[in-house]
Structures are given as C-alpha cells and as structure tokens.
Amino acid sequence: MKTPRLFLALFLSLVFAAPVIAQIREENIRAELGFLASDAMQGRASGSNYERIAAEYIGSQFRQFGLEPGGDTDSAGNKSFVQRVPLERAPSGATWNAIGVLRGSDRRAAGEVIMISAHLDHIGVNEALTGDDKIFNGADDDASGSVAVMELARVLASGKRPRRTIYFVCFGSEERGGHGSRYFIANPPVPLTQIVADLNLEMLGRPDPKVPAGTLWLTGFERSTLGPELARQGAALVADPRPEQNFFRRSDNYILALRGVIAHTVSSFGMHTDYHRPSDDVSKIDFPFMTKSLNSLVKPVRWLANSKFRPTWLPGQAPTR
Numbered sequence: 180m181k182t183p184r185l186f187l188a189l190f191l192s193l194v195f196a197a198p199v200i201a202q203i204r205e206e207n208i209r210a211e212l213g214f215l216a217s218d219a220m221q222g223r224a225s226g227s228n229y230e231r232i233a234a235e236y237i238g239s240q241f242r243q244f245g246l247e248p249g250g251d252t253d254s255a256g257n258k259s260f261v262q263r264v265p266l267e268r269a270p271s272g273a274t275w276n277a278i279g280v281l282r283g284s285d286r287r288a289a290g291e292v293i294m295i296s297a298h299l300d301h302i303g304v305n306e307a308l309t310g311d312d313k314i315f316n317g318a319d320d321d322a323s324g325s326v327a328v329m330e331l332a333r334v335l336a337s338g339k340r341p342r343r344t345i346y347f348v349c350f351g352s353e354e355r356g357g358h359g360s361r362y363f364i365a366n367p368p369v370p371l372t373q374i375v376a377d378l379n380l381e382m383l384g385r386p387d388p389k390v391p392a393g394t395l396w397l398t399g400f401e402r403s404t405l406g407p408e409l410a411r412q413g414a415a416l417v418a419d420p421r422p423e424q425n426f427f428r429r430s431d432n433y434i435l436a437l438r439g440v441i442a443h444t445v446s447s448f449g450m451h452t453d454y455h456r457p458s459d460d461v462s463k464i465d466f467p468f469m470t471k472s473l474n475s476l477v478k479p480v481r482w483l484a485n486s487k488f489r490p491t492w493l494p495g496q497a498p499t500r
Contacts, residue, residue, distance in 0.1 A: 201334040203477065205470040211240070211326045212384075215299075216318035216461050223317060224303025225352040226269020233299045233325070234261045234275035237349050240329050241279030244336045249278030249346060249368060264351060264362040274300070274351035276359045278368075279332055283484075285342035292369050293345045293484050294377035294442075295331050296360070297324030298353030298431055302455060312457040319448070319459050323384035325349045327473055334477055341484035343375065350431050360431035364438055376405055376483065376490050377442035379432035383473065384464040387449035389420040395472050396420060398444040399427035402497070405441050405490035412482045415475035416445065424450075428498075436498050441490045447472065 214220070214236065221229045238250065238260025250262040262276040277299060283289030301317025316322075332347040346368065350359030364371070383395065390396055393415055400406040400418035410416045419426055426444065427433065435442035447468075453459040 201337045201477075203330045203334055203470055203473050205466050207330060207333065208326055208469055208473075209466055211329055212318060212322050212464060213461055215322040215325060216316040218314050218316065220316075222303040222315040223299065223301045223322075224270075225300040225355040225358075226266050226271055226274045227303060228271055229303070230300045230351055231261075231271065231273075231275045234277040234349065234351060237277035237299060237325060237329060238279070241277065241332060241347065244279070244333050246279030246281055246332060246336055246347065249280045249348075250276070262363070264359055266352060266358050269352070269355075274355075274358050276351050276363060277349040279347045281332070281336050281340065281345040281347070283342050283344040284340040288342040289344050290369070290373055291343045292374045293343055293480070294348060294374060294435075294440075295328050295345060295380070295480070296348045296350060296377055296431060297321055297328045297380040298351070298359070299325045299349040300351050300354050300359075302354050305457075308457070315455065315457050316460050318461045318464055319382045319384040319451070320454060321353070321381050323382060323464065323469065324380035327380040327383050327469075330473060331476065331480060335481060335484070338481075341481060343484045345484055353431050357431055357434050360434045364435055364440075371438055371440060374435075374440045377432055377435050377440055378480070379430055379442060379444040380446075381430050381444050382446050382448040384469055385447060385449060385451060386465060386468045387420065387447045389449065390417050390447075393468065393471050393475075395445050395447050395475075398430070398432070398446065399436075399496075400443070401493070402427070403441050403443070403490050403492050405443060408488060408490065409476075409479045409483070412479035413475060414479040415472055419446075421450070433498065437500070439497070441492065445476070
C-alpha cells in the first residue's frame, strides 16, 4: 500500500510547488474606477487640480503595490510617483503624470523597458449644458485605461519580478494634445532605444460588438510584430475592426511611435454614443467583460517582460508623421 501514498505525496508536492498566478479582480476594478469617474472628481479636466488628485491617487496605488517611484525628485532627494509637467495654458499652470516602476530582476535585461500606459485626464465640467448632469465623468474614456494600468501593476508586482523593467505610466492632458506624454518622451527616464514596447490602454470598459465576445483590439495591429505575438501568447487581442477611424494616431501611443518606439493602443471602443458626453458614467461599464479581457493580458505581458523578444515595425509600417 506504499505506492498510493507515494503518488499522493508526489501529487501534493507538484500542487504546492506550482506558482500562483495572480488575477485581476472585479472588485478592485469597481473600487478604482468608481473613484476616478465619480462626480467628486469633476471630470478630471486636463490641467486641473482634479487631474492632479487623480495622479496622486494612482501614485498612492503604485506605492501600495510596491513599485518604485518614477516621478519628480524634491530638494531633499526624495522621489515621488507624480511628475509635474509645466503647462501655461492649464488652469493650474501644469498637468501631471503618474509613474511607477517595477525594476527588472536581471542585471542585463533590466535595462530594457516595457511600458504600460493610459491617460488619466478627461474634459471636466460644462456649465453651459442644459439639464442636471454637466460633469463629463469619463468612466470609459479613460478611467478604464488608468484602472487597467493599475491592475496590471498590482498583479505583475505581486509575483516574481520579471527580467525586464516595466514602467506603468498614466499621462495627463491627453485630451488637450498629449502634453503629458510629449513631456515624458522629451525627458525619457531611459534612452528611447531601450524601450522595447508601449501598450497604451484606452476605453476598455465596454465590449465592441464588431469583435468576438471577451475580445480587445489593437490599433495598428498590422504595423508591427507586437500584436500577433501577444495574441499567440494568449492575449484576447485582434486587429482594430475600424481602420477607417485611424485610432492608431489618436492616442498617446502615436507620440511614442513617431520617435521609433513600438507603441500601440489596446481598446474595445465600439463607437458608443456616450463618447465625450456626460453620460459616460460608471453605470455603463461592463465590469465582468473588463475583468475577463484584462486578465487575458496578464500572462502575455509577463511573458514579454521575461522574454528576449523585441517587436519590430513591419516593412513600410513605421509612422513618419
């Protein structure tokens, strides 16, 4: 009767030795999105103090997850998770980025950087509107993307550190011309040649009926080797079903792509009519869809951060203007 016991012991040793892969949880998405897109945040207008509060909140989450701060350094040498970007035309004179860093574990590979980004601002309040609702909460655009950055940071930081370094960045003032991302790339924390890829996350809160259920799409899928490889690694990711909308050029990824970085936007925007309207509320978010689709990115992003794979532009597909 020793053989069954040996099999049982072997089985238990394999079970308990298997690594536990953290998953993105719906309750965390609900909590974070509920804060960022609440009426109290007054639409997180670009360059407003509410945008700054959003940046500080995201930075506080990065701190909680154990990331290194990647923002400004004060006179005493203390590093922050928030980066102030001077912006004369802004009500507060600035816009803000939130930056957290998961430092790579491999001495050589840690110099290579994967970026996971989104924009944290929206368009604020319009007092000239008729009716009671004048706040543009921006639940889908782009509180959903900022939450996706935070949740990917949470799960990736909870396990074994990847070989490559990951920068988690939420940019300010995308809605006013991409000022946060422009400043970041003009003052990069590492040489741009060391940034392997940027996955920008925008409007992920509702499914797109033009693609299979539970699926996200990637702008410029056909331009580089990044999207197809992530899909092969298990990401629920397909090509942008509306290339005529030119979404590849309409978010922060394009600013990086023009400088040579392999940068694309992940989205599920199905052209809903709440875009840039006060009706883009938390009540419209499909939380089960968002949770499931984002979880499909965890393993592929972890793979990218541990692999030697370096995506490239396909012939004639690198953007030039």
